[in-house]
Amino acid sequence: MSSEVFVRGMLYMSLTVVGVPGNSAVIMAFLLLLHQENHLLPADAIVLHLACVNLLVVGIRCLLETIASLRLASIFGDLSCRAVIFIYRTSRSLSIWLTFVLSAYQCLCIAPPGSRWASARAVVAQYLGFVFLFLWVVNTCMSSAAILFSFGTQKNSSLISHGINVQFCYVHFPSKLSKEANGAAQVGRDVVPMTLMTLASLLILVFLYKHRKQVKGLRSSSGGGGGVGGGAERRAAKFVVALVTLYVVLYGVDNGLWVYTLTLKRTMTSSLISDLRIFFSSLYAALSPLIIIASNRKVNSRLRCVVQERAVKEGTSGLTAV
Template identity: 65%
Template sequence: MSDLMVRGLLYLSLTAVGLPGNVAVIAAFLLAYHQERRLLPADAIVLHLACANLLVVGVRCLLEVLASFGLANVFSDTGCKAVIYVYRTSRSLSIWLTFVLSAYQCLSIAPPGSRWASARDLLARHLALTFVTVWVINTVMSSPSVMFAQGSHNNSTAMQYSINVEFCFVHFPSIDARDANGAAQVTRDAVPMILMTLASLIILVFLYRHSQQVKGLRGGGGGAEQRAAKAVVTLVTVYVLFYGVDNGLWVYTLTVRQTMSSSLISDLRIFFSSLYAALSPMVIIASNRKVKNQLSCRAQEKATLEKATTLSTM
């Protein structure tokens, strides 16, 4: 089996899991909004996160499948600029929104009337501004991909400071430009990772203390806040695992001096970073009661409709 075939099958598996998973989460929240005319702040953050993850899977993984199997030629100069720009923006949005979710959940476990509870209310009131700020930061920081990305037909060993992403190359004018861009990307990812890890540790300490307090009491520890907190900690753990590998490979790419960065390393980076976008909706579906109820209701309605249709044709 050729390398391109293996590559195509790997990205196909991510697409097969990530596309329907994120679409299901988005549809469930939109249905909930249609019925209730409002979304809780945490639900709005998760909805936004699912949209970013859908972009990661749809724009990068799906197009990688089409290119690997020779089904479409989408990686011209313009195509490379668009794909890399949208992918990097949505990928970093996914990271920052996971941080916002963990921060909000951390503030949500604060005692009522405390300073932290007031901070949670402030974040909830200005959630739209938070989304806009995150979008602006990440769209601006992804701009080098528009300036320097080119199609693989421009492959040239004379271009020394390039990053090979299989079907595309990102050509930097100098080693300083390449390293500065790399440092900015790592910082953009490391800051929310450190903060969300800290928030998750606080949540874990709270959950541990809560479990000790209710130990031996029937029905203790099963509240909605505890379930939501555990779900957020799970999402952060998945993020740290996959994006930690991704950023480790990125640092390796920047520190190894060679004419072209290995396409294998770039493939591994994209695969690991896309794993979070593909698997996080499974965590959300399994842990979010609102999403689970919406999906189960739609499944029951579909089964009832199919049964009625079958009986009417007998």
């Protein structure tokens, strides 16, 4: 095993070690919340859905890439390459769009009561299931090229042109035009929600700034104390802004590398560039649950309860054994 392949495997392993337990913990916390309260708020349902697709990104792509890089098993053939790339692209794009939906919904949540934006929030909450279904159908259809053009490395790579080398698999397009069209569609699919979620986050920041000035004004006029409600909404808004910032940075690098590959004159893209793209896009799926756990009090409290219950059970079993 070459040192380059070993380093590659260790990098993907680091994403797997952080991302799989992190997203699993978030999912478990929300399932406990659902079991205890018999319902989830719309924002919680969006975050739960986001954690599920991020778990797919890390579990399907990074875990299998780790196994293949460290030569633990031979798992990449034509069928497995098509399945892995298809699931990865679908879940990756869903992660992007769900982050946008979360930022847009949070933007509606901080709107003044009685406004038309508050009415729009109620409509989104009512039809959130249809929003999820629509995103799944659209992103599944847009990832269908992976089923048609992906195959394993056992093919004769010298005959490949207009392809993308992803180390253990190849994505081979029939022409340069089809490769560029597919690339433009993927960039558009990422840039549109990126732009929209950035605008939503800016609106959230503007609201938080104005709200802070109002609170200072109330405190100065009333001689201190006072304050206004909505602390939970403000914390949630700050969490969404942090999540969007992480997304914009990491996926901005990812899409910059993708645009660079489309401008290359060579017909076969280097596996190094593809590895970097996969790493940066998977890094969001691995790090976002850490932000969720640190920022979301519901998730944090449920996880603490689980840890405390486990510690009590271990202490009880230890006393029984004695």
